[in-house]
Amino acid sequence: MTTQDNLKEAFAGESQANRKYLAFAEKADHEGYKQVAKLFRAAAAAETVHALNHLRVMGGVGKTADNLRNAIDGETEEFREMYPKFIEQARKEKASDAAILSFDVANKVEKIHAGLYKNALDNLGKNKETDYYVCSICGNTVERSAPDKCPICNAPKEMFKRID
Ligand SMILES: [Fe+2]
């Protein structure tokens, strides 16, 4: 293992810890443990600092055009290779519907992300200003306005959060 490998591993671990602690914070909030929820959110914010430090130090942040290409490659790999394989295996294993659905919605949304990124790259420097709306059930990501019903998971309009 080189330091570059270790930076990659540390970036992955810190990134995961960030999301995990946010999920734990939400749970603590629901259970009425407000202070513990705050602690999880504080640690989550710190893990983000660590993750971003590792990513920068390993040279993982380039110019925006390169970053868009990187993002397109990542999303494309996910919806062409990774998720189709995962879905196939989950079906073979007779894994839970929840697991299959979790892969399936991500798969569909990564395809949308790849398209949005391609568009952004093609128009770099003259990108039209618009807001994005993200479905809090499936992650579906749409431009301009939230649909009445999420075309991926059928969630109602209110489940979409505007991203400025
Ligand atoms: Fe994505």
Ligand SMILES: [Fe+2]
């Ligand atoms: Fe959705």
